[in-house]
Structure formats: structure tokens, C-alpha cells
Amino acid sequence: MAKAKPSKDEPSIETQTILSQIEAIDKAARTPKLAALKREGPYSNIFKRWRYETEDLLIHYLGEKSVHTQRFRQLYWLDDVDYDDYNEDDEDRFRSTIDEAKIILECASVELARQSLANGKVTVNLPKGQFPIELERILNEIKVCANYGALTASVVMSRKAVEVAIHLRFAKEGKENMLLTGKGDTLGFENKIEIAQANGFLSPSKATQLKQVKWFGDSGAHSYKIVITQDDASNILALLRLSLEELFPA
Numbered sequence: 001m002a003k004a005k006p007s008k009d010e011p012s013i014e015t016q017t018i019l020s021q022i023e024a025i026d027k028a029a030r031t032p033k034l035a036a037l038k039r040e041g042p043y044s045n046i047f048k049r050w051r052y053e054t055e056d057l058l059i060h061y062l063g064e065k066s067v068h069t070q071r072f073r074q075l076y077w078l079d080d081v082d083y084d085d086y087n088e089d090d091e092d093r094f095r096s097t098i099d100e101a102k103i104i105l106e107c108a109s110v111e112l113a114r115q116s117l118a119n120g121k122v123t124v125n126l127p128k129g130q131f132p133i134e135l136e137r138i139l140n141e142i143k144v145c146a147n148y149g150a151l152t153a154s155v156v157m158s159r160k161a162v163e164v165a166i167h168l169r170f171a172k173e174g175k176e177n178m179l180l181t182g183k184g185d186t187l188g189f190e191n192k193i194e195i196a197q198a199n200g201f202l203s204p205s206k207a208t209q210l211k212q213v214k215w216f217g218d219s220g221a222h223s224y225k226i227v228i229t230q231d232d233a234s235n236i237l238a239l240l241r242l243s244l245e246e247l248f249p250a
Contacts, residue, residue, distance in 0.1 A: 068108040151233040
């Protein structure tokens with residue numbers, strides 16, 4: 001099936017980075033004026049534009065032979081299903097494909113972060129102005145640590161950032177008491193992550209991955225045997241960004 005060209009009167013999705021594509025498809029799914037994505041699924045011009053722009057970005061940043069590019073291309077995009085035959089089962093498959101595509105993009109973003117490592121430093125790409133001021137201060141410290149190659153410090157601060165972010169999100173919803181025990185003590189970090197998932201603030205995959213942040217943060221702070229590598233820091237900081245964007249969507 002030939003690629004269908006998006007019509008000029010459809011709103012364009014701005015695409016600047018691999019990570020922005022995750023935000024773009026999520027935004028398209030929840031924005032009323034882009035309801036065609038929900039109504040027409042893979043046949044909507046807004047989705048077709050997103051799909052081909054995403055593929056072009058993967059090729060541009062990682063190359064045609066990249067495993068991420070190949071996995072994205074091999075997803076089941078329902079190209080063989082006619083519009084008139086599109087049913088609820090196909091819609092479920094389409095949603096699953098979108099979820100798989102987002103996982104591929106997350107993995108691709110980690111790969112890009114690894115490629116940006118140089119001279120013991122880690123490139124940090126955290127959006128400004130999207131988070132509460134209390135969290136922004138911590139993120140600024142993380143950026144300073146990473147830019148100067150203080151990898152252990154940046155990872156330990158990442159653990160703090162996640163915990164503070166969870167508290168702030170629950171406080172925003174007036175549910176901060178859910179993070180306390182019956183005696184009024186603060187719950188442990190893993191319990192907070194699980195409760196954030198149960199309340200829909202974190203996806204199951206992020207909740208599972210965030211336990212890595214806890215382990216690295218605790219080990220970096222308390223164990224002299226653990227050495228935080230550039231790859232470790234890069235992966236943790238990429239995960240930090242994606243997790244904070246779930247907790248505080250734009």
C-alpha cells in the first residue's frame with residue numbers, strides 16, 4: 001500500500017526530537033480538535049503524518065539499519081486493512097501498535113543519549129517551565145552535576161527528583177495523605193511508585209523502570225563498591241525525563 005500524503009488542511013505535529021514524538025502522539029490522542037485520530041485511527045491524516053515523520057527522524061538520528069528504525073518499520077500498522085473493514089479488534093491492535101512504538105522511541109532516546117556522551121559528561125535534556133518550582137530547582141542541580149561529569153551526584157539527585165515529583169503530584173490532587181502510613185509516617189519509595197501507578201500518574205512500565213532509579217540512587221549514596229558509569233547515568237536521566245513528563249503532562 002502506498003503512503004498516503006497528509007492533506008494540507010490537517011494540523012501539523014511539530015517534530016524536533018525523538019522524544020517529542022511520544023508527546024506528540026499522546027497530545028494528538030487527547031486533543032479534541034484532533035479527534036480524527038480516535039475516530040479514524042490509522043487512516044487519519046494526523047496519524048499518517050506522525051508515522052512518517054517519526055520514521056524519518058529515526059533514520060536521520062540513528063540510520064536506516066538501526067535496530068530501532070527496523071523495529072518501528074516492522075510494527076503492524078494495519079496497512080492491509082481497508083477503511084470499510086476497520087472494526088473494534090483492529091482498533092485494539094492499532095492502540096497496541098502505538099504503545100509498542102512509544103517503547104521503541106524510549107529505547108531510541110536512550111541510545112541517542114549514549115551517543116552524546118563525551119569527556120565523562122552526560123547531556124541532559126529536561127524541559128523548562130513544565131514542572132513545579134520545587135522540582136525545577138532539583139532538576140537544575142542535576143543538570144549542573146551531569147554537565148561537570150559528577151555522575152553519581154546526578155543519579156542520587158534523580159532519585160530525589162522522582163520522590164519529590166510524586167509528592168507534588170499527589171499534593172496537586174489533594175491526595176498527599178495517600179503517601180502516609182496509618183501512623184502518619186512517609187511510605188517507602190517503592191510503595192510511593194506503586195501508589196502513583198495505581199492512581200494513573202505513572203504507567204506500569206515506568207513504575208517498574210523507576211525502581212532502577214531507586215537502586216542506583218541508594219547504591220550511589222551508600223555503597224563504596226558501586227561506580228556509576230556514563231551509560232548508567234545516561235539511562236537514568238533519560239528515564240527521569242520520561243517519568244516526570246508522565247507525572248506532569250504538558
